[in-house]
Amino acid sequence: MSLPLCFLLAILFVFLTTAKTRRSSGRGSLPPGPPRLPLVGNIFQLGFNPHRSVAAFSKTYGPIMSLKLGKLTAVVISSPETAKEALKTHEHALSARTYNDPLRAFDHHKHSIVWIPPSDHWRFLRKTLTKTLLSPQNLDAIQFLRMRKVEELVSVVNQFCERGEAIDMARALFVTSFNIISNALLSVDLATYESNSSSYEFYDAVVYLMEISGKPNAGDFFPFLRFLDLQGSRKEATLCIERLFRVFQEFIDARMDKRVTQKETEPNEASTIDILDSLLDLTQQNETEFTMNDIKHMLLDLFVAGTDTVSSSMEWAMSELIRKPEKMVKAQSEIRQVIGENGVVQESDIPKLPYLEAIVKETLRLHPAAPLIPRKSESDVQILGFLVPKNAQVFVNVWAIGRDSSVWENPMKFEPERFLLREIDVKGKDFELIPFGSGRRMCPGISMAFKTMSMVLASLLYSFDWKLQNGVVPENMDMSEVFGLTLHKAKPLCAVPIKKPTLISP
């Protein structure tokens, strides 16, 4: 055997035999974890679906375990108890986030509400968001907008229904949630159901940016290699963001011009107010340090955080219901009872639909849009006696918690009924179900997400029955996942809408 090979094998042997006895210092020892290879550590054990790989490891190494990802130490949390420790007891130390290298494009990681560490600026951005777009008053005020977008979706589905054709639900649902956000922010549709439209450029850039940002990157694991941008992802993210910022700038310029003209011609006329208006107002207040650049980063965050999460959750819900026709019939009879014949679903009907709410929760339990919540420790922390060292990447595996058989009866079954029997919410207090996270970095878009998902699902289930394309039987539906910035269905759902039968006689 050659000398270099012996040397390599010796290193490998030392690493493998010492892998389980992790560093023990005065600060405590790291949680246990799988054996690791020299240099790369556990990177190659993560595979294409890291949430599944680490869930499998946690069965052996426990609800808190550690991994080495190149130069980085990662800690994975996989039970309600350890999640509570991480997100509540140690909320302050674990409120920062780790991010993938492409998010450094345009210094997005230094301006984004999603990615910057807790600071006065982060608090300001969060307050701005919860007082404008996501305030209860604004969510009520834009109710008509959600209704209009849902009506458009129903009318598109109706065309497929009349032709007896399958509709690509993934796309249709994405366009709907995209346009709800783009109208709330900018008062325009930025996506269309027609695939040859020019507005596709913007939409494509957002979709592509999400794809690139969700992929693991060599520069994340080996920071000294970052400057090389080996996979070219940061370069591509820069091109996407450049394109998106150009569009945002056009909207900002047009709105500023309109304001000047309006001041001159109709000084007493109240203009239509959308979020862009509220954000522009903020930049003009002397006491704030909110700039035009901040507006562009915030718009970008909202398109990325608020569209795909919602649409892919709805796609999972429809897929589960098509796979379980008896649950779909149950949901439809609840909705059709409440709405009656020839009606239209209104938001005021939603609180009268407990089974629909249970469907949304059950979908988020099995298919959380963000399966691994990314956090970062800003100081050493002890959880269950183990050390989570400063600067460790911390991942809360929401996906594994939702499928844990010690927490849920028949965890792999889609059983919305469980939420009719058990009082459990998704607002970050019940740690067995935290698809929106918990604590001060919890998702601020939860109400908006629930309103959109409930309205869209109720309307699709009220107006149509659903079946799969020729030859596909529900039991054989492909339910595999693709991991990215959000957890997608690998094979987009295509389903045939059927006109709803005449209902209950008066």
Ligand code: HEM
């Ligand atoms: C089904 C839909 C959604 C899911 C499952 C979801 C999930 C999440 C999760 C898990 C986090 C991280 C929470 C944590 O660290 O504890 C998050 C953060 C965030 N979400 Fe959502 N989200 C959804 C919809 C939305 C919508 C509609 C918006 C806004 C329009 C939104 C805006 C945000 C923002 C701005 C953050 C970052 C908050 C911060 O870091 O301070 N999300 N979301």
